[in-house]
Amino acid sequence: MKVEFSRAALGDALGLLTSVVPSRTPKPILRCVRVMGSEKEVRVFATDLEVGINILVSEVQVKEVGDVVIPADRLAAIVRESTDDVLSLEAEEGTCQIKGADSQFTIYGQEAEQYPAVPGFEGRADIEVALGTLQAGIAQSLFATAKESTRYALNGVLWEISGKKLLLVATDGRRLARCRVNLASAPAQETAAAKMIVPAKTMSLLDKLGGSDTDVVGIKLIDNQVVIGCGNVVISSTLVEGNFPKYEDIIPTDYEKKLRLPTEAVLSAVRRSALLTTEESRGIKLSIGRDVMVFSGRAPETGDARVEMPVDYKAEPVEIGFNPQFLIDVLRVIKAEEFDLELGQQDRPGLIKSGANFLYVLMPINLG
């Protein structure tokens, strides 16, 4: 194989690619990338056997077709440190030479046939959605997934397609985020009511994709895999097994204590009142009375904090405790200036809404 690359374009591709390559693995071949030059194009692949990525490299000139598997970290470092605009890569029988104007690197690779297959994007997409919208949706749901749960389904984000909408739902059992995303076009017939759970890792990779907000992301469901194509990049991922909990039932619909709050100010108030909480008694109290709301935190034997905020509230006073981190997480991802808070009794979950598309349910904690 003999290919000439633009260093910048190859660097961009490798930047995304290396985020998939596992840093430590018992299978050395997974620490490599596969560079495949065909007559028309050059593609680079990486996989950790769960998530795979396949990138079409732009600005290349193929002089000779071929295939090579070389260590990802070495290649990325060479491309990063080089000063040339154009790098040429030659491969023969597993040995790869990278040449710049004044430099030459030789890397020993592995056998290309042994590299696990990474699917490409073939045929028509089942679902299409604009990149910007999808990434906004990911930002508003991904944070709520469980980190290590034996309830497998909670370790991913549920994708639920209904009509021209896509619902992204994530929960860790104590809070739940749901975000509604508009699809770019009506989904194919067979996927019109599809459900799947996508691993958190894949979701965060999607979040890193570069491109303009209006780029369209194509999504295909094949057996147990989802293949996502966007511009030059194709991401494939296995899905998470299991039944996602029936989350609709826990979203309260009968609340009457409602108030509209400014996002920034509440975030600051939560942060300040959380300054005096401890690991053991992690919780802040929200006391809402007539036209005033008080955030208070208490650390036993250390002290307490109290932040007041004027609000427009006329209903019955209420006191409720929450984990401040769960509030901070959600207030960070609300883009609107104001949000709605709805509460029931002290022992029922709080409900946060932003616009018509975002909803967050969080369990209260008992402050004793």
Place this chain on the structure above:
Amino acid sequence: MSLKDIFCQDNAISILQRAYASDKSPHAYIFAGAEGIGKFKTAREWARLLLCNSIVTEDGFSDSCGSCQSCRMFDAGSHPDFHHIYKELLEFTTDGKGRKPPLKFPIDVVREFVIDKVSNKPGVSQRKVFVLTEGEKLNIESQNCLLKVLEEPPEYCTIILLCARMERLLPTTKSRCQIIRFLPIAEERIIDKLKRMGLNGRKSQYFARLAQGSLGQACQWAQLELADAELYQTKKELLSSVAGLEYADALELAEWLMGESKKIAAVWAELDENTSKKDISRRAAKTLVQVITSALHDTMTLNLPRSENLINFDQKEQIKKLAQRLGPEEAAEKIAGAYQTMRWIESAVNERLIFEQLLLNLAVSDKIKI
């Protein structure tokens, strides 16, 4: 290599075949049997079959095709749905960087390589297979951590635990799996194999008998022998000394034995870089204890009709000498003691003390009665 090429485990394989044919394969197995008798090989080939996308069935015997995408990836060692889990994987866990290979099967490995992985659906095949080697080293925490997955893994999962010592597994672990027993391998087969490896007839026969049906163990010894560890020479000297061992010489012999054990361990460590050093020195010490046990065993059976099958057929004189002062019952007692010694080695008792104790017990004890 495929399932039909595995010899001497016909019983185990036919159980697996019957389960497969009736479409009722359990989701969790324990392959039980001594080390080195083909448990891993069978598990591997069974996994290859379960993962294969175009299984071939001939005369009621199913096997993987060897040519589909799944089989090719399997052979290349990059199959996404085959997970081989061993305790040395600790190095590849999140906090495992730079940690030494462990002696026990740590819970971190179980969490990150089993629990976290079962939930992802298979990528290439219809199923996913997890093979855990050295199941007897799973500590209680690790076993408890596995229980949930063993009880009800996702329907596409098959989990195979390999275990050489069933008493180390919790009843809760055992009751969740189907147990398949693996039997020792016939002596001639092992001799054949060792001869093909390049060992001479005498040594082949000795190691084959010493291994007591464990092909893997015999092969390891043969490799050591071929790498000039002088295991056979050590055995000969050891037996000559033990035969007429005087009380006064026991400590000196123990000292020498310790040196030999270190020498063997050093060669062993070069051959097997992935296993922890400590494990290897334990194996070396155990090998020497096994040599002594075999001599005691011969002493015990010397007067039985089938005494031509002595393990130490090449040192019959020494065995006879030993038999003069140890009756069959006494020898049996000493064998029990030797097995106790092997357990001590596993529990990290000081090696010098172990050898001293063992040899003092074997010395001529006419003059001093304990």
